[in-house]
Structure formats: C-alpha cells, structure tokens
Amino acid sequence: MRRLLWSMWLAGLLPVAAARAQRVCPGYVVLANGDSLRGAVRLTSDFEQQQFVKFIPLDAPTAKPLRLTDAEVLAYGYVRGPDTVRYRNCGPELSSAPVVLAAGQRAALFPISRLRLGSLLKVLQAGRVQVYEQYMPVRGGNSFFRDVLLRTGTGSFVGTYWWNFRPRAAEYFADCPALADDLRAGRYPPRALPQVVRRYNAWYGHGR
Secondary structure, three states: OHHHHHHHHHHHOOOHHHHHHHOEEEEEEOOOOOOEEEEEEEEOOOOOHHEEEEEOOOOOOOOOOOOOOOOOOEEEEEEOOOOOEEEEOOOOOOOOOOOOOOEEEEEOOOOOHHOOOOOEEEEOOOOEEEEEEEEEEEOOEEEEEEEEEEEEEOOOOOOOOOOOHHHHHHHOOOOHHHHHHHHHHOOOOOHHHHHHHHHHHHHHHOOO
C-alpha cells in the first residue's frame, strides 16, 4: 500500500516520461537529527550517491530536489522495481580516496574535495556480517572501480578488491568450517560474496 501511494504521488509530481529520463524513485531519507522524510530520490551516479542524495520531499511544491550531503544524512533508500535499495552513513573513516597507480599499488590517501568518496555506502547485505558497496577513483578520478566491503558487527571495514579470494575469504569466515572449506575449494567466485555472507549469517543465526 505504501509503495502504491508513493507511486501515485510520484506520477502526479512528474510526467511518466520525465520520471524515467531523470531516474526518480519513491524513497526516504533519515536526517542527522533523526527526522525521517518521505518523498522521492533522484538517482545520480554510483560514485556521487556515496556523497549526497538528491531528494524531493513528499510535500515539495516543485520537482527540484534538495541536495543533502553525507554530513546531513544518516541513511536513505529508494524503491526501484521489486527492490528497496538502502544506503547507510558509515562514518568519516571513509572520507578520503586511495588512488590506484597500477594493479596492486596505491598512492597515499589524499582529501581532494572533487575526489572525496563520502560515507554513504550501499548496503548489499545486513546481519552479523554486513556487505557494502563502494566506488573508488582510479588515475585522478577519470574512472572508478568497485570495492565490496565487509564489516562484522561494529568492527572495522575490510575491503575485498585486492583479496586473493580463496584463502582470504576462507580466513575471514574461518569460524564456519564448512563454509571456509567451500571457499578454499573454489566453490564460490568473488562475485558471489553477498551469497557467502547470507550463508554465514544464516549459520550464525541458527546458533552455529
């Protein structure tokens, strides 16, 4: 019912063709002060959506969106097709961009504003172990690569882009021996990491 109401409001706010062209989806924002807003999210690039969200409040008189940065937003999400896509503010430790010089090499971190990553990360999987998606600039920001970050509880983020996947993944999930054995045997490719985490979280949730 909520999705239907949002869709009706969105259809009234923008012509259908314009909504498609501008990639506008029903959504919500949770502000830094804890207030929640309903409305619509105008999608931008994967990299930009880590830094800010373009949001049209439900009672907005026009379709011009607010530009809310990661300093103002705790979380946001939007409905696209059958899926609800969620972003979460993961804190200031993610605010500087490591620049890749060549395969396997990195320059020092440097906080140049136009390359700033922002801390709003897409949540791919929730639970005991969480999976987040992050886009990082390569060669001065002309292109980007996708890193998948893991986090157990409230611990540190672990990037997996540079992993030798079989041994490193098996090490990370070593407390689940059956899963670790499958990882060492190559039964999961790197792209299946969210599936690996779902299996781990299900095992953990059933008392191990």
